[in-house]
Amino acid sequence: MLSRHQRSWGIEQWAAYLKDRELPVLLVTKKIFQSLKSQGKNAPEFAPRELVELVHDDPYLAVKLLLEAERRRSRHLGRETTTQLATILQLGSDELYSMIADSPVVNIAHPGGKAAVATAILASHIARTWSGLRSDASPDEISLATLLSETGELLLWHFAPELPTAAIEEFESGRANRTGLAQLNTAGFTFRQLTLILADAWQLPQMISQLIRGVDRPRTHIAQIAIDCARHLTQNPDNPALPSDIGNIAQYIPGVAKEKLIAVLPISDEQKARLLAHLQEQEKPAQA
Template identity: 45%
Template sequence: MLSEHQRHWGVDQWAAYLSNHELPCMPRSKAQLLERESELGEQLSARDLADIAGADPFLCLRLLRAAESRRTQRLGHETTTPLGAVMQLGTDTFHKLLRDCPATNEDNAGLAACEARSYLASRLALRWGTARADLQPDEIAMAALLSEIGELLLWSFAPELPLAALEALHSGRAQRSIQAQMDVCGFRFKDLTLKCASIWNLPGLLPQLIRGIDNTRANLSRLCIDTARHLASGGHDDPALPSDIAEARHLIPGASLNWLAEQLPGIDEEGAALLALKAAELIEPTEP
């Protein structure tokens, strides 16, 4: 229950409050580690451990913060991928970190939906990012995975705020998610993510990619986040998806519209072709 004082907090106060909480992990991460190592009879490789972390925004962030703390002491390179974090810490430290990590509540529907969007955005970043040789898809995917961490923290420790924003959106008092967040909370959840990233001293590349406006990689990260939100809210019939595919073509000119559409999870060949056709009409409008 929020106190009357907390109801008047701005983004700085919420960032300070939430960033001091111990980060949890998704229960499936612990279960997956135990199950896979039990079947294998030995510890998983660093790559396999990174795959587990790369599917859990809470665990990924916890791992990154620990790796960055160790890096700062040793003055090494910034850690910007799950694999880099595992290599920085070592597999034994990863096991201890995950073992000691509290599990979040998967029955929290709002948290589950937000976390699913984050994972979807990161998978899409890996798929689309492979089409540009000058990009490092793992970095874009990590930024996409962590992009919703401000909202995830709210769902975990102050669910009244995102619930109220959702109610404002569904009731029609706000037309878009960002407007609902501003009306109810006075700040965007993305700004909360960026404030927390600053408090945690995360590598400078990640906030740049999450902000999504400075260069091709940042724009692609933002686009993956937006596309994941459109898929989550309207499925493959969401009217914003053709525009997303058209923008992806602008950022990845070497990829065809059909290929870009086919990378959307769960879409069949016919659906991808229809999306590509609509995107093409946006790029080159048909003559009246």
């Protein structure tokens, strides 16, 4: 419940408040590691890459690990941490177990909050696969940046759910025709703006910050289109915007068949076939 004082806060006050909160983890993350402990499987039994597969589906944990890894890195003046694997290597698997065990748990009841978490996770998966098809130097960097791109909104769902809930109600009422406008109307700022301010306040690694901001344009387009595509899929697996998403990503991954771009999407084979047929139909006039 927001206090009367918090209801009047602007973006800078919210950023200052969120910057120093103890970050949570998803319940499923905590359960996975509790289960491993109960089975007597201690951290040293897992290689760092195996641990990555266990934690890369939690955007809250991704921020938590990155901030702690960077805090420790600064003591030794090492290389910036830009991937999930690097955060685990920086901290060590024992510290990972302890951090998860001691973390509070995300408790989001609103469907909009659950959709926001699902979208971030799905977008990260899509971005990693697409950037791999582009033979990117580090698909994991793009994957992590994509996972963190909506951090502002995700933190609000945990610490101040009244704000994103009000924005959803504003959008659904028809008073705002865009999500960003609905957020401006209700909170006074967009949640994307909050993410960018937090990235500065936390002093995120330069490469991750650049990807979130859109500085590294070819790679950033992959991340942003992956976010758009994941959002469309979360709303509706047959979303009519999907052909545009595939058409857009094809511009940044030339020479890759549309079938490969579509293959990463978590939809049925029948839906993939319909999507491919739609794209091929669109291309016919251009080939004529």
